Amino acid sequence: MQVYEKRRDIENHVAVLQRENKTIGFVPTMGALHNGHLALVRRALQENDYVVVSIFVNPTQFNNADDLVKYPRTIEADVTLLEGLSSEIIVFVPTPTEVYGEKMISTKYDFDGLEHEMEGKFRPGHFDGVGTVLNKLFTIVSPNNAYFGEKDFQQLQIVKKLVEIEKMSVKIIGCPIYREETGLALSSRNKRLTEQQLEESPLIYKVLKQVKNDFGIKSANKLGEWVSEQFKDNKELKLEYFEIAKVSNLKSIKRKQKDLKYRAFIAVFAGEIRLIDNIALN
Ligand code: AMP
Numbered sequence: 001m002q003v004y005e006k007r008r009d010i011e012n013h014v015a016v017l018q019r020e021n022k023t024i025g026f027v028p029t030m031g032a033l034h035n036g037h038l039a040l041v042r043r044a045l046q047e048n049d050y051v052v053v054s055i056f057v058n059p060t061q062f063n064n065a066d067d068l069v070k071y072p073r074t075i076e077a078d079v080t081l082l083e084g085l086s087s088e089i090i091v092f093v094p095t096p097t098e099v100y101g102e103k104m105i106s107t108k109y110d111f112d113g114l115e116h117e118m119e120g121k122f123r124p125g126h127f128d129g130v131g132t133v134l135n136k137l138f139t140i141v142s143p144n145n146a147y148f149g150e151k152d153f154q155q156l157q158i159v160k161k162l163v164e165i166e167k168m169s170v171k172i173i174g175c176p177i178y179r180e181e182t183g184l185a186l187s188s189r190n191k192r193l194t195e196q197q198l199e200e201s202p203l204i205y206k207v208l209k210q211v212k213n214d215f216g217i218k219s220a221n222k223l224g225e226w227v228s229e230q231f232k233d234n235k236e237l238k239l240e241y242f243e244i245a246k247v248s249n250l251k252s253i254k255r256k257q258k259d260l261k262y263r264a265f266i267a268v269f270a271g272e273i274r275l276i277d278n279i280a281l282n
Helices: 007-019 037-045 065-070 076-087 094-098 126-141 150-164 188-192 195-199 202-214 220-232
Strands: 001-004 024-031 050-055 089-092 145-148 169-177 238-246 262-270 273-280
Touching: 001 007, 001 126, 001 195, 007 024, 007 050, 024 065, 024 089, 024 126, 037 145, 037 169, 050 076, 076 089, 089 126, 089 169, 089 188, 089 238, 094 126, 126 150, 126 188, 145 150, 150 169, 150 262, 188 273, 202 220, 202 262, 202 273, 220 238, 220 262
Parallel strands: 001 089, 024 050, 024 145, 050 089, 145 169
Antiparallel strands: 238 262, 262 273
């Protein structure tokens, strides 16, 4: 398995593969790999000749400096995990300068308003950072297909929009959320949870499942009130937002309409660690 740090090197390797008409799948990650990431890589391996996995903790998408510093970094273990999966994987582990050059700034994007909802409200500048780094990585890797988790559903919708805006030919493929047996969605940040926080964490998915169950019989407003109530007295978990939103534009709703697709979205703080999750409602 090849591991590259320089963009020129991976660009050359990809060019050779493309001359041989090989297809390239791409899984961008920030590392501290877990089974959720690996599920994406496995899917990409099934559908492409080669798979590029990037490991890059992108500074411009962090709105909280402390979160960036404390973000788990386990490069050696990550590379070993990928080696165990397949020899058709190419790993790209660039430095910030390699990706950004000397000026680490993000482009201001207009994602048709998708960027102003939910995560956009609570993490200013986050999606500009995501859009900027993915535009750069897509240019370097020039993949046929790129794989993203529905765990970050808003990001997935925004990436589809980004590809439209930048007129890129990569196909964006969404993959289901991978969970612990307890229901907790896997996340690199879970590594930082205390025992007590972990013990309480299944509440997040439990609440989402109940919302899905009650979606046909209760109003969005009532469900929102019920969710707040579930977290009110919890010592470990603090609700940041809960929203029921249209899949098409991610705008939150008060009343549902027939024939539209909806999802419930939640963000919760366990101490200083922010956890997000979501579920399809219909
Ligand atoms: P990250 O390293 O957190 O930036 O995630 C890299 C990719 O893995 C993104 O497309 C995420 O949506 C996806 N991902 C992270 N956690 C999960 C999970 N539990 N299930 C499915 N995909 C995930």
